[in-house]
Amino acid sequence: MRKLRPQKRDNAASARGQEAVAAILTGARDVLVEEGYPRLTMRNVADRAGITVGNLSYYYANKEDLLHDLLEAVIQGYVEDFDRIATNFERSPEGRLEDMIRFVVGDLSTKETTGFFPALWALAIHDDFAASEMSHVYDIERDAFARVIAEMRPDLSKRDRDILALFISATIEGHTMFIGYGREKASAAEAIGNVAAYSLLSLVRNVDAATIRGLKLAAKVGGKRAAS
Amino acid sequence: MRKLRPQKRDNAASARGQEAVAAILTGARDVLVEEGYPRLTMRNVADRAGITVGNLSYYYANKEDLLHDLLEAVIQGYVEDFDRIATNFERSPEGRLEDMIRFVVGDLSTKETTGFFPALWALAIHDDFAASEMSHVYDIERDAFARVIAEMRPDLSKRDRDILALFISATIEGHTMFIGYGREKASAAEAIGNVAAYSLLSLVRNVDAATIRGLKLAAKVGGKRAAS
DNA sequence: TGTGATCTAGGACCTTTGTCCTACATGTTG
DNA sequence: CAACATGTAGGACAAAGGTCCTAGATCACA
Incomplete structure (x- = not known):
């Protein structure tokens, strides 16, 4: 804790x-x-x-x-933990992104995170202070994701990288209610971690600006099975 | 409403x-x-x-x-809406999956959904009845996703298809706090819809059982830019 | 029309909760 | 030790909230 x-x-x-x-x-x-x-x-x-x-x-x-x-004290703990993970420069950008994804997914399973964040989200809808604390912690998280994305995809605009960072962060958070501590699908946490790492890494590697802007229809885009 | x-x-x-x-x-x-x-x-x-x-x-x-x-009454409304979307057999499985994804992402932006679901999630952690109502609506949603996935990927086991359905559902829900009605990133809703459709369709098309089970390291898997 | 079923308003009640006050205990410092 | 700052307990108080009761209004139908 x-x-x-x-x-x-x-x-x-x-x-x-x-x-x-x-x-x-x-x-x-x-x-x-x-x-x-x-x-x-x-x-x-x-x-x-x-x-x-x-x-x-x-x-x-x-x-x-x-x-x-x-709220400040609890949020501060998360900020510090995440900062530490995000600044591990020993690995490749891909490796670091995977570490970050797996770290956050793993963290969802803790009692504190499963109990605290849904309460924070609900609070933030009607309480400005809670909303600003929530912004604080997720700003930090998205910044860290965005930095790694920038290394992997310097061709993308800052706006597009920020969208991807938002998507990654929101994607992971969304699993809290399902695979969190004591939740119904907690036993799927490991598989979800694998899928998240694969899916989000693939996204960052493969997406292009036109797709983000909606100039391509997703269902029309051809796909190939990932190389093994 | x-x-x-x-x-x-x-x-x-x-x-x-x-x-x-x-x-x-x-x-x-x-x-x-x-x-x-x-x-x-x-x-x-x-x-x-x-x-x-x-x-x-x-x-x-x-x-x-x-x-x-x-809770029953509100949940019932969502169940009916979603059932209607999921049983539109005019389109291909891919098209239907994209419709469903875009429908749920679009729904997040409504005042009702943004206000109701985070409250439900927080409630469900400590209230068994809320938890069972939450299970109800998400069971329906995941079933619908799982059926489309089964059409697209008959090679996957039921367990793996269920994991993908869970991942898709949780991924989308996670955006509520960010791009929901009146939320900080509401202006990114459209781009997020595009990214979600692209990312999740690619996932269903391309993922393999070994990845879901963690037998492949995500950061090691090669990637190609999606064909245009 | 009148009689019973159904619905409504108003308020009483008790408990919980946030806040405040005062007297006492503990510690610190000259 | 004396004087002062700091910390603690216990309880008082008003407001808010869940629940309950009763008298009256409205409605349907024999």
Whole structure:
């Protein structure tokens, strides 16, 4: 499970206070992941953190502040993890792209990711702060994909590379509800990882600008079985 | 916007009662879509339906019953729509697959779908009934994809065809949070539709069983630019 | 027409939840 | 040690929300 690095809070002046904030954020994340957003109440968070509501309100005067810090802290963990993977320059662009795809697909199966992201997506539709945090993490992810794509396909325009990066990111995320932790198709996770790696790598290698712009009908384009 | 066909309720004995139930479900859907699940309260639903809480409780004695009927009714609309598209036998399998892909991608941009499905996904993680309704609609969708895939690729095993159907469905759904109604990348919806059609059709045409089972490394597989 | 079935409004109720306050405990620093 | 900053517990409070009850309106039909 990722570490949560709390931002410095006004009311957490001592080391003890910092620990309390960390316990609060960890508790809040656990409630969100394990029980869902509707159960993310000040009292549930306080219980998980092993403190009282009164004490919780010393650190977080209102729920909105708590939610903001929680989203920031959790998102930050994902950003750091992904940055690390994306900057492994030992492999070829193709190899790195495959690593990234398999890393994200693998991550979907964790309890934290399966529990956190669908909640974030739902939240982001009606909450601007959640939407901006969501943008943050996916901007990072797409940037990383776009950089690898640029190496593989310098002939494509930046716009087209960005479309491909968006497609790859969205494609992978979409599997969360199906192959995520405890989900119905969790047993298909490995096969899905293989298909995703194959399909998305093939896409980046083979797509051309005219296709992205809709100048070719997909059903008309001839296909050959991939060379073995 | 899809019509909501309420199941017959015990307390809706007359035509007037049926209309009231329809108004309630429509109101409930609108609240869920426009304000999100946390605001789906009995009072908000009653207001949208133009009735009082007291009257609402005549039809739905508790919130759980209301939520169940709501999910069933909304899901049923999607099932019917999708069934209609999937059984258009005028076109070739490839053409039908492309139609289905473009239909689902296009549907993501509607306010209802963008608002409803992320809420459903989040709900399904902690609510068994929501999970079973979610299974229902996606089972139908995957079955339809799997049938077309079977026509295109009779050489693949049922398991492999099911994996491809799952991959296609999940891939498309994953774009909801990005290119959905009012979302940040909504302007990329058309290009994404093109890429999805191209990428997923190519996948079904070209993938082989060994790739799905992970016996080939994606980054090692050679690729050629698609024939124009 | 009137009588029972159906529907509706309004409000009461109890619980949950966010927020706030105060007194007390713990720690830190001169 | 004294004084002050920091942290903690417990409970009070109002608002919101789910549920329930009752009296009255509307409707269908004998």
